[in-house]
Amino acid sequence: xxxxxxxxxxxxxxxxxxxxxxxxxxxxxxxxxxxxxxxxxxxxxxxxxxxxxxxxxxxxxxxxxxxxxxxxxxxxxxxxxxxxxxxxxxxxxxxxxxxxxxxxxxxxxxxxxxxxxxxxxxxxxxxxxxxxxxxxxxxxxxxxxxxxxxxxxxxxxxxxxxxxxxxxxxxxxxxxxxxxxxxxxxxxxxxxxxxxxxxxxxxxxxxxxxxxxxxxxxxxxxxxxxxxxxxxxxxxxxxxxxxxxxxxxxxxxxxxxxxxxxxxxxxxxxxxxxxxxxxxxxxxxxxxxxxxxxxxxxxxxxxxxxxxxxxxxxxxxxxxxxxxxxxxxxxxxxxxxxxxxxxxxxxxxxxxxxxxxxxxxxxxxxxxxxxxxxxxxxxxxxxxxxxxxxxxxxxxxxxxxxxxxxxxxxx
Numbered sequence: 001x002x003x004x005x006x007x008x009x010x011x012x013x014x015x016x017x018x019x020x021x022x023x024x025x026x027x028x029x030x031x032x033x034x035x036x037x038x039x040x041x042x043x044x045x046x047x048x049x050x051x052x053x054x055x056x057x058x059x060x061x062x063x064x065x066x067x068x069x070x071x072x073x074x075x076x077x078x079x080x081x082x083x084x085x086x087x088x089x090x091x092x093x094x095x096x097x098x099x100x101x102x103x104x105x106x107x108x109x110x111x112x113x114x115x116x117x118x119x120x121x122x123x124x125x126x127x128x129x130x131x132x133x134x135x136x137x138x139x140x141x142x143x144x145x146x147x148x149x150x151x152x153x154x155x156x157x158x159x160x161x162x163x164x165x166x167x168x169x170x171x172x173x174x175x176x177x178x179x180x181x182x183x184x185x186x187x188x189x190x191x192x193x194x195x196x197x198x199x200x201x202x203x204x205x206x207x208x209x210x211x212x213x214x215x216x217x218x219x220x221x222x223x224x225x226x227x228x229x230x231x232x233x234x235x236x237x238x239x240x241x242x243x244x245x246x247x248x249x250x251x252x253x254x255x256x257x258x259x260x261x262x263x264x265x266x267x268x269x270x271x272x273x274x275x276x277x278x279x280x281x282x283x284x285x286x287x288x289x290x291x292x293x294x295x296x297x298x299x300x301x302x303x304x305x306x307x308x309x310x311x312x313x314x315x316x317x318x319x320x321x322x323x324x325x326x327x328x329x330x331x332x333x334x335x336x337x338x339x340x341x342x343x344x345x346x347x348x349x350x351x352x353x354x355x356x357x358x359x360x361x362x363x364x365x366x367x368x369x370x371x372x373x374x375x376x377x378x379x380x381x382x383x384x385x386x387x388x389x390x391x392x393x394x395x396x397x398x399x400x401x402x403x404x405x406x407x408x409x410x411x
Contacts, residue, residue: 076111114148237266
C-alpha cells in the first residue's frame, strides 16, 4: 500500500510530552492514547531522536501492535546534539531505526534548523545523506523543522529546494510575535510551495489554559468549545498545512483534541473575529516565547536544567503573577514543575528565599541560568531578549531579587 501526503490526517500526535509515571514514560497509558487516536481515524505520529524515551515508547505502543501500513511515523536527526563527525550524526538514524523498530520512516526531518545549529547539517552534508536514504527506501519523505527568522528560512529553501516540507512553530499567540514571527515563516514556506507541518499549536500547553481575559473572549464566542480547540483549528485552517501536531500528555487532552478535529472545519468569519480579539488580549499579557521544549537545555554551556523552571513557576504564583506563571509553564510543563519542586524542597525549604542573593543561589546550582524567561526588572515586566548566553545579576532595586540579564535563544 502506497501512502501519500493526501493520506495524512489534520491532527498529528506529537510524542514529546508523553504521560509519565515515576519519572519515566507510562507506556500503558501511551497505548491507550494511541488506540484512541487511531480509532478516531488519525494516523500521523511525530517523535525524535532527541525526545528521551519517546522512540522506544512508540515502538511498544504503536509499531509492535499496529500494521505498518496503517500509520505514518516521523522522526528527526539532531546533528547539533553532541555530534563531532558525520558518523555521529548518521548514528542517530541507525539508533532511531532500532529504537522505533519501524523499518523505515515515512517522514524524516533534519531537526531544529536555525541560527548556530544549521551549519552542522551543512558541515556533515546531511542534505545529500538524507536523499541517499530516500533512494534506499528507508525514508519516504524528507524535510526539516525550523526555529529562526524568515530570512534564514528563505536562505535554506533556496539552497535546498529538495526539501519536501517544513515543520514550523505556528499558533495564534505567536502569529505576529516579533520574537517568533510565525506568520512570516509560514509565508516564506508557502512562497516556495512547501507543505507545512505545524508544531506547538497550543504553545506548549499555554493556549489550552490561557490568561483569563483571553479565555473570557473565547468562551463568550463559543461557551462549549475548549480553549485548545481554538488554537488547533486556527493552525489547521491555514492553507497548505499538512497536519497539526499536538503534544498530548493525557487521555483527557486526547479526547478534547479528537472532538474538535475529527469533524474539522475551519474558523468561520465570526470565529475569526473572536480570535482576533483574543489575540489583542494576549498581547497585553507579558508572556515569554517559550514552549518548554527544553532543547536549549540540551546544549546549554552552563548546564542549565529544568529545576529552575519549576522553581520560578511557583515563585511567580506565590507572588501573585499567576497569569505570567501560566505562560511560562503550561500543561505538561506545570506537571514537570511540580515534580521539580518536590525534589527542590528536599534541598531547601521555601521557594522565594532562593532568589535573595547570588551566592545562596549558586550553592544549589542556580547561579547562571534561565534559558526561558527574561524579566527586565524583576517580576513585573518581561520581554524576550534573543541573545546567546545566560546569566543572572542581583537587582538591588527589587530587594536583591535575582533577575536574568541574558537569555538563551528560545527554540
